[in-house]
């Protein structure tokens with residue numbers, strides 16, 4: 001079998017970088033999925049069909065990781081340094097965590113007041129924080145040599161922000177239902 | 178996955194939710210978080226002159242097991258010395274609450290939080 005060893009970036013013909021144009025990536029995905037679609041191999045042997053199914057899965061797996069900033073950062077860090085940040089661990093970063101706790105408190109108050117416009121404003125605020133964090137991540141990944149301590153910090157910060165974002169989505173669903 | 182009765186009890190009627198004044202000299206504050214799930218936990222102890230924990234409070238944004246673990250540990254540490262509190266193991270919490278293996282890390286968070294709170298208290302007092 002060819003190219004089983006391609007990394008997720010290579011699959012999409014990309015350099016391994018943190019900055020990614022996600023809309024572009026998803027049109028690329030569609031094109032690639034189309035080219036390996038099992039229907040195209042309907043008349044070929046079952047081996048070909050099997051292969052096309054494998055490719056489809058591989059493409060979807062790669063896309064799921066690359067489109068998600070947290071997973072992309074973890075994957076990229078692992079690719080470049082072998083460091084695995086996906087394991088369960090505790091972080092002890094009082095200042096940052098206090099800020100996160102306050103954000104969750106704020107969200108709790110907003111949810112309790114059922115004020116959708118306030119919730120939207122809060123969502124914008126968190127998205128902005130996340131953008132700043134992603135920007136910083138991109139810069140960190142361009143440094144040579146890589147500052148792995150800072151990268152691991154940046155990754156967990158993004159993870160906590162992401163959790164707040166998904167809590168916001170849940171709160172929205174609740175308010176709108 | 179079903180939560181045990183004890184978890185549900187602590188989750189529905191959490192003990193000692195709240196805060197102490199962080200700057201208070203008799204207070205130690207532990208802030209910890211688990212990046213994998215994005216949960217955050219604040220645990221505070223109020224310590225008297227003899228080094229005994231008189232009161233404890235927590236605030237946890239996280240899963241039921243994390244809330245139950247922090248609720249339980251605040252109960253346990255009251256009346257203990259800070260050194261005794263520091264030696265509480267997450268396995269004791271997990272056992273008491275009958276946490277399933279996938280939820281063990283939630284009790285680890287509580288253990289780390291109490292350790293961080295004691296450390297904060299000791300730092301404040303130059304110990």
Ligand code: FES
Nearest residue numbers: 214216240243283
């Ligand atoms: S799942 Fe995050 S602490 Fe339990």
